[in-house]
Amino acid sequence: MDNNQYQQKDKYQKLVEKRAPKPNYWKNGIWAFGIGGAICVIGQCIHNKIELIMNLSHLDATNATILIMILIGALLTGLGFYDLIGKKAGAGSIIPITGFANSIVAPAMEFKREGYVFGVAARMFILAGPVLVYGITSSVIVGIIYYFYNS
Template identity: 65%
Template structure:
């Protein structure tokens, strides 16, 4: 078996793998993602009605959704939603909260500093790195273009 050609073998293996049910997965992602965004809209409208302006309302909505996502992760429901919904519950900001709470909970037994606090951003950290990083670069480019 040592003479196995890894390229041919990978091709052969790929022919053996059942294809994911794209259609079903996409429908689930669409519906769950859509529902989470609709809830977001309801929350936004609520904050706008109580007098927050557009930007503050958006921030308050984000905070509320993060709280909901964190809570659902804590009580063990978010991973069950995610199993069906896939990207439908990963892509909304509630999924960002899930990605923070789940490792933080998981590593609690390793202590509150090297466990909870250190692992909290193991998945969400890269999001902040690339998000912050790219926005700063965009800002700098904008500065030189408009100067």
């Protein structure tokens, strides 16, 4: 590329930045906090009901709540409602465990037409895979640090 092409590219980039809509960070943050908080409140209500009605220990009720929240997230994704929630909530819908369910179910549904092996199975963890890899890796590192710190 010659100097003139670089100048044109730079002018175009500045024009794009000038014309691009600016996000409203306060409004987006409030929506994320509100909807993410609502998802967590729903999870806490489910947990309390399970603990009370089924007379389970706190840990067993927690495990059951996680499973139910994953089921709800997967079901809402399958019905097409989780995308609507995500458009309004942004990170508020991604951070809770329901967002993890969405990150697995959405690619599985998208690549279903390519078959169960090369579509669903191969692409199901395309979004959740990095989360799992770095989540597990960081938990192992923190566990090792904790082990040596408390030894």
